[in-house]
Structures are given as structure tokens and as C-alpha cells.
Amino acid sequence: MPEPPPAIEARNLRKHYGAHAAVQDVSFRVEAGQTLVLLGPSGCGKTTLLRMLNRLVEPDSGTVFINGQDARSQPAEQLRRGMGYVIQQVGLLPHYTVAENVAVVPRLLNHAPAAVAARTNELLTRLHLPPERFAGQYPSQLSGGQQQRVGLARALAADPPIVLLDEPFGALDPITRASIRREFRELPELRSKTMVLVTHDVTEAFELADQILLLDAGQVQQLGPPRELLLRPANDFVRRFFAAEQLALQLRALRLEDVLGELPEAINRVVTNNESDFNTLPLTASVQLALEQLSHAPARHSGEPVVWMRVSDSTVRPLTYATLMAAFGRAVRRLAAED
Numbered sequence: 001m002p003e004p005p006p007a008i009e010a011r012n013l014r015k016h017y018g019a020h021a022a023v024q025d026v027s028f029r030v031e032a033g034q035t036l037v038l039l040g041p042s043g044c045g046k047t048t049l050l051r052m053l054n055r056l057v058e059p060d061s062g063t064v065f066i067n068g069q070d071a072r073s074q075p076a077e078q079l080r081r082g083m084g085y086v087i088q089q090v091g092l093l094p095h096y097t098v099a100e101n102v103a104v105v106p107r108l109l110n111h112a113p114a115a116v117a118a119r120t121n122e123l124l125t126r127l128h129l130p131p132e133r134f135a136g137q138y139p140s141q142l143s144g145g146q147q148q149r150v151g152l153a154r155a156l157a158a159d160p161p162i163v164l165l166d167e168p169f170g171a172l173d174p175i176t177r178a179s180i181r182r183e184f185r186e187l188p189e190l191r192s193k194t195m196v197l198v199t200h201d202v203t204e205a206f207e208l209a210d211q212i213l214l215l216d217a218g219q220v221q222q223l224g225p226p227r228e229l230l231l232r233p234a235n236d237f238v239r240r241f242f243a244a245e246q247l248a249l250q251l252r253a254l255r256l257e258d259v260l261g262e263l264p265e266a267i268n269r270v271v272t273n274n275e276s277d278f279n280t281l282p283l284t285a286s287v288q289l290a291l292e293q294l295s296h297a298p299a300r301h302s303g304e305p306v307v308w309m310r311v312s313d314s315t316v317r318p319l320t321y322a323t324l325m326a327a328f329g330r331a332v333r334r335l336a337a338e339d
């Protein structure tokens with residue numbers, strides 16, 4: 001059986017504005033259900049690249065394939081109706097109510113009115129905008145965060161398999177931004193979607209990406225999973241881009257299973273299934289989470305706080321600040337040296 005084509009493939013895309021090369025020979029693939037984050041400094045070409053995927057910008061050369069089909073093989077409007085598109089400015093229609101804004105694309109696609117109404121209510125409820133309060137309101141009556149959610153509901157209304165997002169949380173303050181991002185990540189609606197998301201926020205990129213494409217001056221600097229860019233930067237630009245937040249990102253990116261082999265021999269404890277004494281962490285927990293737990297953990301006999309890591313069904317192993325941080329340092333060096 002031949003492999004299915006990627007949901008999105010960009011091949012050798014280029015775009016010039018006059019003499020300025022906004023995007024230079026960029027290629028990538030996004031497999032179905034995966035999230036690609038386009039990351040880079042202001043003006044590096046992220047938005048131009050994203051807009052080439054739904055043909056709001058036509059490339060000078062190169063090709064976009066959607067499910068193996070050249071994006072130019074259908075009219076641009078039809079292509080766009082099959083893709084959700086969320087932008088920072090939200091772009092809600094001011095004279096339409098919230099419900100009417102959400103229903104724009106399903107109506108264009110001639111979905112049955114009852115189905116459109118049911119879908120609108122479902123999405124507003126999921127996005128914490130109770131329809132009985134919000135459906136009849138106008139965009140000007142909503143806060144920025146609420147408008148952003150309506151924009152997301154609108155992009156998802158026709159259940160498109162692909163969603164493009166351009167700085168979708170960009171206009172929000174940091175606290176609202178973090179909480180909407182959390183909701184967004186947990187939305188069952190988005191689990192199976194193929195997404196391409198533009199941001200210049202490194203933490204956001206690490207939270208949401210399966211793959212990151214880091215751009216500078218229209219050129220790909222590195223493409224890969226977040227931890228690969230962090231631990232094995234391809235060049236100085238990549239290294240410098242993450243330098244300021246390197247430690248925080250490493251603590252989130254490394255899991256206890258990465259540091260397990262670096263821990264000193266310790267006495268494992270046997271636990272029974274019904275023993276609830278131990279606040280245990282799975283091996284998939286991040287080092288960051290273990291440190292957070294340690295900060296709340298009671299001191300043991302030695303006087304040091306201890307948390308427990310589950311190494312098998314019946315055994316747990318102690319972690320202290322000292323053993324965890326020493327093992328973390330060794331694991332970072334080991335992973336950075338691996339090919």
C-alpha cells in the first residue's frame with residue numbers, strides 16, 4: 001500500500017516583494033493530525049508563508065500540495081472553505097451577531113440551518129461562551145479574549161481538517177493568553193486537526209508544536225521537533241534564538257525517562273496498588289513538573305524533600321533536588337551529543 005500523502009506539503013516556495021525576498025526556497029511537510037509552528041523574528045516571512053497555504057498570497061515559484069493535490073487545482077475560494085483560518089485581528093463581522101459570525105462558512109457551504117444552529121451552540125459551549133448569553137451579542141460587546149474564541153469557533157464551524165492560525169493569541173495579555181492556550185490545547189475538537197500556527201513566542205511554540213520551522217529573513221534555519229532545535233541547534237541563529245529561555249525550555253522538554261539512566265543507584269521502594277502514601281510521577285512527566293512537586297513535598301527523614309517516580313507497576317524511586325538536577329545536567333549533555 002502506498003503511503004498516504006501528507007496533509008500539507010510545501011515545495012520550494014519563494015515570494016519576492018519588489019527586490020525584497022520575503023520567503024526563499026522553503027519546503028516542509030505536515031502529516032495529518034500534526035501541528036507545525038512557524039517561528040521567527042518579526043518580518044522573517046511567517047505570515048507570507050502561511051498565506052501561501054490558502055492562496056491569500058500566490059508564490060512566485062514552488063507548489064503547495066493539500067492531501068497530495070496541487071492547491072491551484074481548485075478555485076482559491078473553494079480551497080479556503082476547506083481550511084479554517086484564524087488571525088490575530090480576529091476579523092469578526094461587526095454587524096453580525098456572534099452566532100451569525102460563527103455560521104458564515106457552514107452557510108456558504110449550504111449546510112442545513114438546523115445543523116448549523118446545533119453546531120454553533122456546541123462550539124460556543126465548548127469555548128466557554130454560553131450561547132444563551134453570547135449567541136445574540138455583537139463583537140463590540142465582547143472582550144478581546146471572547147472575540148478571539150469566537151474567531152476560533154468560526155474557523156472550526158465547518159469542521160475543516162486543516163486549520164491555519166496566525167498569531168491567534170497575539171492580541172491578549174499574558175495571563176489570558178496562557179489560559180486560552182491551555183483551553184485550546186485541550187479542545188477535543190482540535191485533537192485530530194492538521195494545524196499550521198504562526199507565532200514569535202518561543203514558549204507558545206514549544207507548548208503547541210509537533211514540529212517547529214524556524215525562519216530568519218525568509219530562509220529556513222531549522223525544521224524539526226522542538227527538543228531537537230533546543231538540544232541540537234543547526235546553527236548560531238537557532239542557538240541564539242532560544243538562548244534567553246534555554247533552561248526553562250529544557251526543563252519542560254526533558255522527561256523523567258530521559259534522566260532515569262543518569263540518576264545514582266537508589267533504593268527503589270516496593271508499593272502495593274492500594275498504597276496512596278506516595279505522590280508519584282510517571283516517567284513521562286517533565287523535569288519541570290517534578291521540580292514543582294518537590295517545592296510542595298514534605299521533607300523526609302534525611303531532611304530533604306523527596307518525590308517519587310514510578311519505575312514499574314510495583315516500584316517507585318526517590319528524587320531529591322540534588323539528584324534530579326545533577327541527572328538533568330548530565331542528560332542535557334548526553335542528548336546534545338547524540339546524533
Ligand SMILES: Nc1ncnc2c1ncn2[C@@H]1O[C@H](COP(=O)(O)OP(=O)(O)OP(=O)(O)O)[C@@H](O)[C@H]1O
Nearest residue numbers: 017020022040041042043044045046047048049200
Ligand atoms: N504585501 C506586501 N508588500 C510588500 N512587502 C510585504 C508585503 N507583505 C509582507 N511584506 C514584507 O515581507 C516580509 C515578511 O513579512 P511577513 O508579514 O511574512 O513577516 P512575519 O514574519 O509574519 O512578521 P510579523 O511577525 O511581524 O508579523 C517583511 O519584510 C514585510 O515587510
